[in-house]
Amino acid sequence: xxxxxxxxxxxxxxxxxxxxxxxxxxxxxxxxxxxxxxxxxxxxxxxxxxxxxxxxxxxxxxxxxxxxxxxxxxxxxxxxxxxxxxxxxxxxxxxxxxxxxxxxxxxxxxxxxxxxxxxxxxxxxxxxxxxxxxxxxxxxxxxxxxxxxxxxxxxxxxxxxxxxxxxxxxxxxxxxxxxxxxxxxxxxxxxxxxxxxxxxxxxxxxxxxxxxxxxxxxxxxxxxxxxxxxxxxxxxxxxxxxxxxxxxxxxxxxxxxxxxxxxxxxxxxxxxxxxxxxxxxxxxxxxxxxxxxxxxxxxxxxxxxxxxxxxxxxxxxxxxxxxxxxxxxxxxxxxxxxxxxxxxxxxxxxxxxxxxxxxxxxxxxxxxxxxxxxxxxxxxxxxxxxxxxxxxxxxxxxxxxxxxxxxxxxxxxxxxxxxxxxxxxxxxxxxxxxxxxxxxxxxxxxxxxxxxxxxxxxxxxxxxxxxxxxxxxxxxxxxxxxxxxxxxxxxxxxxxxxxxxxxxxxxxxxxxxxxxxxxxxxxxxxxxxxxxxxxxxxxxxxxxxxxxxxxxxxxxxxxxxxxxxxxxxxxxxxxxxxxxxxxxxxxxxxxxxxxxxxxxxxxxxxxxxxxxxxxxxxxxxxxxxxxxxxxxxxxxxxxxxxxxxxxxxxxxxxxxxxxxxxxxxxxxxxxxxxxxxxxxxxxxxxxxxxxxxxxxxxxxxxxxxxxxxxxxxxxxxxxxxxxxxxxxxxxxxxxxxxxxxxxxxxxxxxxxxxxxxxxxxxxxxxxxxxxxxxxxxxxxxxxxxxxxxxxxxxxxxxxxxxxxxxxxxxxxxxxxxxxxxxx
Numbered sequence: 042x043x044x045x046x047x048x049x050x051x052x053x054x055x056x057x058x059x060x061x062x063x064x065x066x067x068x069x070x071x072x073x074x075x076x077x078x079x080x081x082x083x084x085x086x087x088x089x090x091x092x093x094x095x096x097x098x099x100x101x102x103x104x105x106x107x108x109x110x111x112x113x114x115x116x117x118x119x120x121x122x123x124x125x126x127x128x129x130x131x132x133x134x135x136x137x138x139x140x141x142x143x144x145x146x147x148x149x150x151x152x153x154x155x156x157x158x159x160x161x162x163x164x165x166x167x168x169x170x171x172x173x174x175x176x177x178x179x180x181x182x183x184x185x186x187x188x189x190x191x192x193x194x195x196x197x198x199x200x201x202x203x204x205x206x207x208x209x210x211x212x213x214x215x216x217x218x219x220x221x222x223x224x225x226x227x228x229x230x231x232x233x234x235x236x237x238x239x240x241x242x243x244x245x246x247x248x249x250x251x252x253x254x255x256x257x258x259x260x261x262x263x264x265x266x267x268x269x270x271x272x273x274x275x276x277x278x279x280x281x282x283x284x285x286x287x288x289x290x291x292x293x294x295x296x297x298x299x300x301x302x303x304x305x306x307x308x309x310x311x312x313x314x315x316x317x318x319x320x321x322x323x324x325x326x327x328x329x330x331x332x333x334x335x336x337x338x339x340x341x342x343x344x345x346x347x348x349x350x351x352x353x354x355x356x357x358x359x360x361x362x363x364x365x366x367x368x369x370x371x372x373x374x375x376x377x378x379x380x381x382x383x384x385x386x387x388x389x390x391x392x393x394x395x396x397x398x399x400x401x402x403x404x405x406x407x408x409x410x411x412x413x414x415x416x417x418x419x420x421x422x423x424x425x426x427x428x429x430x431x432x433x434x435x436x437x438x439x440x441x442x443x444x445x446x447x448x449x450x451x452x453x454x455x456x457x458x459x460x461x462x463x464x465x466x467x468x469x470x471x472x473x474x475x476x477x478x479x480x481x482x483x484x485x486x487x488x489x490x491x492x493x494x495x496x497x498x499x500x501x502x503x504x505x506x507x508x509x510x511x512x513x514x515x516x517x518x519x520x521x522x523x524x525x526x527x528x529x530x531x532x533x534x535x536x537x538x539x540x541x542x543x544x545x546x547x548x549x550x551x552x553x554x555x556x557x558x559x560x561x562x563x564x565x566x567x568x569x570x571x572x573x574x575x576x577x578x579x580x581x582x583x584x585x586x587x588x589x590x591x592x593x594x595x596x597x598x599x600x601x602x603x604x605x606x607x608x609x610x611x612x613x614x615x616x617x618x619x620x621x622x623x624x625x626x627x628x629x630x631x632x633x634x635x636x637x638x639x640x641x642x643x644x645x646x647x648x649x650x651x652x653x654x655x656x657x658x659x660x661x662x663x664x665x666x667x668x669x670x671x672x673x674x675x676x677x678x679x680x681x682x683x684x685x686x687x688x689x690x691x692x693x694x695x696x697x698x699x700x701x702x703x704x705x706x707x708x709x710x711x712x713x714x715x716x717x718x719x720x721x722x723x724x725x726x727x728x729x730x731x732x733x734x735x736x737x738x739x740x741x742x743x744x745x746x747x748x749x750x751x752x753x754x755x756x757x758x759x760x761x762x763x764x765x766x767x768x769x770x771x772x773x774x775x776x777x778x779x780x781x782x783x784x785x786x787x788x789x790x791x792x793x794x795x796x797x798x799x800x801x802x803x804x805x806x807x808x809x810x811x812x813x814x815x816x817x818x819x820x821x822x823x824x825x826x827x828x829x830x831x832x833x834x835x836x837x838x839x840x841x842x843x844x845x846x847x848x849x850x851x852x853x854x855x856x857x858x859x860x861x862x863x864x
Contacts, residue, residue, distance in 0.1 A: 050078035052209050057115035059192050067130040069093045095125035111449035123323040163194045170222045184211045199223045297364040301397045305355045310403050317383045317407030330369035331385050331405040338389035340396040345370050349378045356386040376411030379434040379488035383407045408490045410497035418502040428468030438465040441483040448481040476538030477508030508538025510558050513604035513615035527593035535586040539608035544573045546601045554614040561612045598647025623648045623701035623712025631719050640684040648701035650674045655695050662698045662714045694721035723838045727826045743807040746795045757794045757829045764822035771827045778812035821850045
């Protein structure tokens with residue numbers, strides 16, 4: 042899809058291709074770059090693999106940098122990506138014929154073979170404009186590199202339209218200014234005039250020969266050879282002036298004998314006007330450059346000197362790096378100490394000889410700290426170990442550990458500096474890295490340079506810490522609300538690497554899953570389905586992970602939580618934990634059997650057993666849980682049809698508390714409490730005793746009522762007679778008149794209330810003889826005592842009958858018993 046991101050990728054790929062061209066290689070074609078930018082791949086069908094293949098690794102790294110939104114990714118590639126793989130095509134250019142140039146004779150020296158492209162007037166003019174724009178803060182150095190200026194000069198493009206099309210928008214807006222610089226250079230004819238100036242007569246002294254405007258770079262015997270720029274292809278034909286100004290023919294160079302400079306007279310000196318800049322090329326060579334001097338003299342010679350101990354104080358009292366007419370020089374000498382001072386001294390004059398004979402002036406200065414050497418940074422079992430050799434006079438080595446996603450902007454950021462309390466002169470051990478993460482390490486030597494603490498350029502290394510697939514074994518679950526609306530929080534220790542997901546299932550995971558890692562696709566086969574994976578966010582703080590507010594699925598009595606660590610397509614199942622949700626005991630009921638009670642209820646889902654506690658009516662249930670409990674399991678409850686209390690419940694009433702219990706890893710987990718009230722009940726016993734005549738005829742009965750409760754007011758009773766069967770209610774027969782057995786003066790009453798106990802036991806009541814004779818069949822029948830109370834009160838009274846034999850009347854004696862003395 043071609044959107045703004047596509048345009049960004051294409052722009053970076055195009056700039057990278059220009060850099061490839063500048064190094065003498067043929068880059069992939071524009072249509073191939075467009076396809077790579079669109080598909081973000083280097084193996085798309087239709088690409089010219091003869092050009093794309095050798096640069097595949099560099100293109101992949103560039104696309105990766107773009108994915109991380111790194112600024113100017115084509116400039117951030119490591120040096121190993123500067124060279125292509127096998128099969129790369131080089132640019133074949135015609136060898137230009139040399140142009141004759143006047144050389145200054147130097148005894149016993151051979152002239153160098155090629156001039157520096159840096160002396161090209163068009164390049165110098167554009168570079169001067171660039172430096173001014175950067176100083177005015179209108180242009181960023183990263184937006185327009187010197188390499189891009191060289192590409193512009195080589196291309197021969199001079200019009201505003203041509204320059205605008207060659208650069209991204211950040212630079213294209215200055216196309217008019219750059220075109221003006223080139224046009225002004227051509228109009229003045231500076232390059233053309235100097236290039237076509239005739240040679241001096243053979244008998245004219247060499248010292249009087251005027252040098253070319255683009256004079257060659259020369260160096261001392263100690264200096265490294267001058268870098269040769271690649272041949273410049275001819276510019277397209279435009280105007281004669283432009284054609285001369287951009288003449289690509291290489292210029293011959295001459296060396297300057299340092300012994301020809303006049304001795305320094307140590308006169309008064311002004312402060313340096315410019316700063317010596319340093320950079321490294323793709324081969325690791327150090328290049329030092331300075332702005333071109335705005336001199337009115339035809340000849341300007343720059344002497345670049347250095348000192349490792351202190352800043353030089355004279356041009357002939359330090360090591361000469363180069364004597365040149367160019368504005369840059371290479372220095373391939375290794376650092377011997379941590380610091381190196383540079384100065385550029387300027388000699389000016391109308392001729393070369395006069396310039397060398399004149400007293401120099403200090404023009405530019407600078408100082409640099411050398412990087413650590415023999416650096417090696419690697420990972421060792423989850424730690425990053427680095428070692429190196431620090432140069433003498435190095436005070437400290439600063440180390441920065443930058444997450445790769447912050448590498449574009451985190452360089453030198455003190456937030457990422459580690460081991461600040463150590464000098465780190467020999468290396469470091471970083472044990473605080475995270476498994477599975479990638480870091481950019483930057484190492485900077487620190488030394489004192491002219492009284493100021495300065496840092497070297499960083500030496501970088503990218504380290505990816507290997508991740509170990511570790512299972513979660515310490516997960517714990519906490520309930521945050523009551524049983525009616527359960528929410529759970531999960532907490533565990535975050536493993537060193539990988540991503541942890543949690544599955545919630547109603548059934549336990551398959552046994553043995555946690556024994557070894559398995560592929561992520563195998564989780565589905567093992568019963569951990571995608572729909573069971575919790576989507577709650579995970580928060581990691583100080584190595585501890587938390588997943589909050591997990592709801593309880595409706596209808597579940599148990600939930601299993603299984604942590605799984607995922608890494609690179611593999612999964613390691615951790616220790617599963619489960620939580621029981623005991624449903625509340627519902628519909629409890631106490632069935633009264635007078636001399637026993639039965640507790641029945643609906644068995645709660647998820648409960649392994651039910652605990653039953655008894656306490657005073659109205660008492661806090663939590664207090665009752667400290668008393669002795671009765672426990673019943675589900676099988677026992679099903680078999681017996683309820684809980685049968687082994688002893689009678691309190692007749693004064695009590696509360697019965699039911700608590701469901703389940704077992705989690707051998708630990709009891711109690712559910713919510715359900716309470717049922719057992720109301721008071723008055724338990725009474727009575728006895729019936731027959732009164733008989735001398736001949737054995739039943740003449741009446743006496744009734745005595747007993748209770749085990751002290752101080753109880755007796756209710757009213759009636760004694761009912763039924764000649765055929767045991768009376769069932771107060772109206773199932775005849776209620777007999779009763780009188781106190783100890784008081785013969787009381788008026789008989791069919792409803793009587795027994796009093797308290799006498800010296801010999803309970804006070805008995807007896808039947809009235811008259812009522813007995815008139816209402817009782819002498820042949821027999823049954824009597825039974827009933828409490829005469831309203832129905833709502835009667836349910837709290839239990840009147841226990843004696844043996845049925847005692848309630849049956851024996852009737853009149855037989856004839857044989859009358860004659861033989863039967864009672």
